[in-house]
Amino acid sequence: MTWLLETVALLLLVTLVLGLIRIWRGPTxxxxxxxxxxxxxxxxxxxxxxxxxxxxxxxxxVALVLALLAVMAVLAFVARVWxxxxxxxxxxxxxx
Amino acid sequence: xxxxxxxQALLLLAGVAFFLVVGTIGILRFPDVYTRVHAxxxxxxxxxxxxxxGLLLGADSVPVALKLLLIWGxxxxxxxxxxxxxxxxxxxxxxxxxxxRNWENG
Numbered sequence: 001m002t003w004l005l006e007t008v009a010l011l012l013l014v015t016l017v018l019g020l021i022r023i024w025r026g027p028t029x030x031x032x033x034x035x036x037x038x039x040x041x042x043x044x045x046x047x048x049x050x051x052x053x054x055x056x057x058x059x060x061x062v063a064l065v066l067a068l069l070a071v072m073a074v075l076a077f078v079a080r081v082w083x084x085x086x087x088x089x090x091x092x093x094x095x096x
Numbered sequence: 097x098x099x100x101x102x103x104q105a106l107l108l109l110a111g112v113a114f115f116l117v118v119g120t121i122g123i124l125r126f127p128d129v130y131t132r133v134h135a136x137x138x139x140x141x142x143x144x145x146x147x148x149x150g151l152l153l154g155a156d157s158v159p160v161a162l163k164l165l166l167i168w169g170x171x172x173x174x175x176x177x178x179x180x181x182x183x184x185x186x187x188x189x190x191x192x193x194x195x196x197r198n199w200e201n202g
Contacts (some may be wrong), residue, residue, distance in 0.1 A: 001101060001104070001105075001154070004104075004105050004108060004109075005108070008108045008109070008111075008112050008147070011112045011115075011116060012112060012115060014116065015112075015115045015116050015119060015120050018116075018120040018124065019119075019120060019123065021124060022123050022124055022132075028129065028191075030129050030182055030185070030186060030191075031123075031129060031132060033182070034123065034129070034132050034133060034136050034182065035123055037136060037140070037175070037178055038119055038120075038123060038136055038139065038140070041119075041139070041140040041143070041144055041171060041175065042115055042119070044144060044167060044171060045111070045115065045143070045144050045147045045148075048147065048148065048151055048164065048167065049108075049147065049151070052151050052154060057160070060160070060163050060164070060167070063167055064163070064166070064167050064170065067167055067170050067171050067174060068170065068174075070174065071174035071175075071177065071178050074174075074178040074181065074182065075177075075178065075181065078178075078181040078182060078184075078185045082182075082185050082189070083185075
């Protein structure tokens with residue numbers, strides 16, 4: 001089963017790297033934030049797989065905290081950063 | 097035993113495939129915020145759920161299994177809430193949903 005868990009962990013890492021492309025390209029900060037949320041969930045899955053693979057039970061607690069912090073980040077983003085104010089157009093990237 | 101391991105492998109690989117195909121390709125290829133929210137929440141819920149159920153079959157004890165289920169439950173609530181909030185914030189800011197005819201304008 002070890003090879004399978006290793007493969008799963010590796011593919012989850014690939015998902016993280018591909019998610020970076022969306023963070024890089026934007027175009028709005030909401031898209032970047034969504035990719036960051038995908039990071040959170042993928043990271044949770046990765047930590048759970050690693051906890052099973054390496055028999056480190058504490059990593060499950062880390063996964064739990066990461067799941068909590070990921071949603072806190074999105075909540076703070078929606079409540080504080082991405083509010084409705086038409087003057088503030090700073091979230092749109094200048095055309096490249 | 098071999099059946100359980102085969103089922104575990106199937107669930108884990110299905111979960112990863114879900115993350116890769118639905119989550120990443122969706123977030124990379126979909127045109128606007130709303131569709132990306134859609135792709136993301138599905139990957140969160142079902143992808144992580146499949147991985148959790150795959151690991152659940154190999155869990156050592158009942159508390160470990162319960163903790164895995166707890167993490168998945170938290171992720172379910174979290175991604176549903178976050179997806180709703182992001183979509184509502186986008187609508188309030190006046191982000192227009194993507195339509196096929198303004199494909200060239202992005």
